[in-house]
Amino acid sequence: MNENYPTGPIVDETDCLGAAGAFKSFKNLAFLISLVCLILLQAAFWMNYLDLIDTSDCSCPEPTGVPTEVAAEASAVEQAGALAMEAAAAASESSASGNQAGIFGFSAIGLSAAGPTCRQMFCIIAICNCVLFVAVVLFSLTLLMSLKISIVGRLGGINHIARAFLLSLFLLVLIVPWQVCLPGTVVGAIYTADELLCADPVPCDGPFADCIFYFGRFTGLWAVVTILLIAAQVRSVRWSKAVIRKLQILK
Structure with missing residues (x-):
């Protein structure tokens, strides 16, 4: 067939x-x-x-291989520099944050905190x-x-x-x-x-x-x-x- x-x-x-x-x-x-x-x-x-x-909750590993004395000196310099910068920029920060809040409705710090962790x-x-x-x-x-x-x-x-x-x-x-x-x-x-x-x-x-x-x-x-x-x-x-x-x- x-x-x-x-x-x-x-x-x-x-x-x-x-x-x-x-x-x-x-x-x-x-x-x-x-x-x-x-x-x-x-x-x-x-x-x-x-x-x-x-990045406040970041758990990044600390860099290794740096001598203790160098690390301590670098930390002291960073702290002194940070204090100086904070004291110098206190007035400008307050005025700038006020202007940003008035124009944009939020500051740069608030924008970062509103983002993902x-x-x-x-x-x-x-x-x-x-x-x-x-x-x-x-x-x-x-x-x-x-x-x-x-x-x-x-x-x-x-x-x-x-x-x-x-x-x-x-x-x-x-x-x-x-x-x-x-x-x-x-x-x-x-x-x-x-x-x-x-x-x-x-x-x-x-x-x-x-x-x-x-x-x-x-x-x-x-x-x-x-x-x-x-x-x-x-x-x-x-x-x-x-x-x-x-x-x-x-x-």
């Missing part, structure tokens, strides 16, 4: 198209989660740089780092599976999905916190809460090289990673359009 069921490559391509659609939805979800985590991490950096985080930022950064790393790994693996499906099912758009997978590999290499895995070598785009909150922000009116390294660490790497993520997503979208065209031809 010869029944007219579709056999051969048509069945294989139809199955591959269904699998490609499932991977496309998961890929878009992983991309969205990764992008949100990157935005939150960059927002945490700028909140710390603009002194919008209440140091412990809250530790939790937020840790969660974002974990979710971001897992999402990027899944994003890259999804692109790899989509590439295999395109090759086996002859779906087209292999150029786009192959480039998207290569971009995701570069993204994965840069996102790994190498300063934690291999201390003293290189740094990754993911930073720990200790790196951000336990280090003093580098002002731009200081040495230019320090400013470049500081912003390159927390903003430059973030920009490169974000560009790679968006570029990989754009390439995968072009691949999806090629797959949709193939599906329309089959129909």
